[in-house]
Amino acid sequence: MKKIRDFFNQGGLVLFAVGRILAGIPIIIALTVLVFMATQALPGDAAVSYLANTATPERLAAIRDQLNLDDPLWVQYFSWASDALRLDFGMTLTGETSVSAILGERIQNTLILMASSGIIAIPLSIVIGTYAAVRRGKIFDNVSSLLTLVLAALPEFVVAIFVVFLLATNVFQIFPAISFVEPGTLAWADPMSLVLPSLTLILAVTPYVSRIMRGSMIEVMESEYIQMARLKGLSERTVILRHALPNAIAPTIQVIALQLAWLAGGVVVVEAVFAYPGIGTVMIDSVKARDLPIVQAITLMIAALYVILNILADIGTILSTPRLRTKYARKNDTSDVFAAMDGDQ
């Protein structure tokens, strides 16, 4: 924590973060263009696809009017995108409610699910990966390698069904198979309903992260500074926890961020299996109902999440790597360059 505090004091991270967020803005704008274009690529227009067989000229006209479909394309894009950037995604096609009102609660539920899986999955993978690397070639390593390979190969809905089979229906009946959350309350009001969906996501994420962690740790354990630490007479515990682990985590952070971002997409299927009231179930419902404003809003949010997580990962990597941390924090960064050039003088 002290390191982090020092760092903020020097103002390096703030500058870096501001830079990265500024660089994120064009990406988000590009995303709005892509999402908008994707909707345009559908056959017919939004009104036709929404109404499908029930289309009458009057209803088509009403919907087109609601979505401003008669305006030129670029006008449509700008009005949609400028609203979207203010988190106003307009009204749903069904009429009365706004997209934001429907999504608000659902997004919180999804974030709760992602957070509860991430909080367990990340430390768990680091522990498994580290232990497997330290016990390389021994039984724990071999078993965990096999298990993580099998789990990584299974699609998450298969894992979900297996988890339901094992813990909710046929073998044990401990947790509810369906996550029923009262409308108007949030998911943590009923923690039991969170267990199985979280478990499924944990089982989906842990294999990747622990395998990367294992590889990173093995590389570090073979480095000369680890040999040096052992030749200082330090205990194996100190060698692993103080000398190896911090250096092995830094390269894993990027993978963790990508996996968390993947969670945002993977959550769609898992929520559907457990009927969990998050954005995943809304997504599937609105795709079925061809309710384009909702689909657009969710797609854009998942994409934005990728961008945010990547920025966080970059910041995390810098914080955990002294070489980078000092580079960004340094004020007079020429002194070291010259010290290095002058040898010992």
Added chain:
Amino acid sequence: MSVVKLSNVDIAITRGGIKIVEKISFEIQSGQILGLVGESGSGKTTVSMALLGHTRKGAVIESGSITIDGHEIVDASDSQLRSLRGGTIAYVPQDPGTALNPGLRISKQILESLEKHQPDVGHEVHMARVREILTEVALPSDEDFLKRYPHQLSGGQQQRVAIAIAFACRPKVIVCDEPTTGLDVTTQSKVLATIRALCREHGVAALYVSHDLAVVSELADNVAVMYAGRIVESGTRDEIFFNSIHPYTRRLIRALPDIAGRNQILGISGYAPMPWDRPSGCAFAPRCADAQSLCSQSVPEITKISNSHNVNCHRHKDSTKIVATARVEREIVSSSTQALLGIDGLNGFYGSRQVLFDTNIHIQPGECVALVGESGSGKTTLSRCIGGLHDDYEGQISYFGNALGKHALERKKEERRDIQYIFQSPYASINPRRPIGATISRQLELFYGMKGSAADARIKELLDLVSLPHAIVTSFPDQLSGGERQRVAIARALAAEPKLLVCDEITSALDVSVQASVIETLKNLQESTSVALLFVTHNLALTRSIANRVAVMRKGTIVEYGGINDVFNSPKAEYTNRLLQHTPTLK
């Protein structure tokens, strides 16, 4: 009293039982430094690690005894070893750049040894010791410095930190594994002085492992010479350097570049065998001029020459003295003829940073110009500009008076053919997926359209020029030693029949004996083909064996440029003088 005592130590690879080192015995008294000398693959690092009870993965100390300050190491438990390591016996690594933890502040890295080995002492006392030891190794000890990470230090400072770590707990024994290999000569001499002073002052016994005989001659009280896993000769410093008996030791000393310029550098043909293909009998026999049939049949036993002097050689009574051949003076090629290569007012850049300042060099046909400088001096950048590999410069490089394009792609085919570049690492510069023959014939086809039997015949000529056997054409690079690969790289360059060879530190990855024979090869080549050389190196002594003229670079500027004897005998620049003084020599 002997603080370190090894007797008949064998270390072997667990699978297959191949011995890496055999029958190693030596002793070190407190306050004394033993230099352990050997070329790559001799097993010197394996021996040095064994003193700390450490073997690399897959290797084991099979038999023998190692005692450190009375403690037996060979069958010690892990916890016994841990209490000795860092406390009683400490280690100074070869490359502090990789041996210091990049994620820990240097104060912590010194402190943790103290915390481990003196747990009863308070933090304040430990910190006081950290400051004290930093001062002893001539580093600052203020708060700002203590908080630094290794990457914020120069190479020399990193090595001093590593020495501070080793000496922090006042060990009885210290093991140094080529700790100055990556350092510039001026930094090296300061680091060596520090090690010497600390050992003398605190009565520490030191094992100093090195391939560099000159460094060992300046530092060690006693010397042991290793070859192919065995100690072939050991004795006091003077016995080894001035009265050596083993043919290998004698040849090795002659392979050293002589900075005083008296003697010709002399290589040893062949190369040291790896543990898995060592010959039976005396391992040096295949390279030895004195070898008889007995030598390839049985391993020689130790023969005592004096109380301190031991040698393992069947021919210890009548081995040939290697008489130093006087160095042939190299004439300075008259500069009245038109220069082959002219560099005029060259300013080189990396982006906004200028690394070369107004450099001027002229190379005459058939001469060898050496370009000497420490790391970061810009010598490699300059040679890359000449080779057309670095085009971020202003000024002009001309070839027989015609301006050359900046990038190799902007140059005419003939110009590219006439200026050939040989890289530092023979491991990275040859395509590993092509046989040697194809690597060389590519050049012949490209520049001369030569194919088939004509090309084959030419390849044989080229291999003869660089003293490689013809059979090598079907080999792949990974089947060759470093010296052989570098010869292949030279042969490839020669295939273009160049007028100028740019040699960028081409011997720095090679053993001393191999370096000497590569230098011999280059010299012979110059005499038979009159190719001009630009010989880039950090090793000032080496230039005296090959160059007609020498340019000394510092921080992107040529500080001295003149005939080889003038520069060595009466250097004009203060910097050249400093380099000459700090270069280790046999005295």
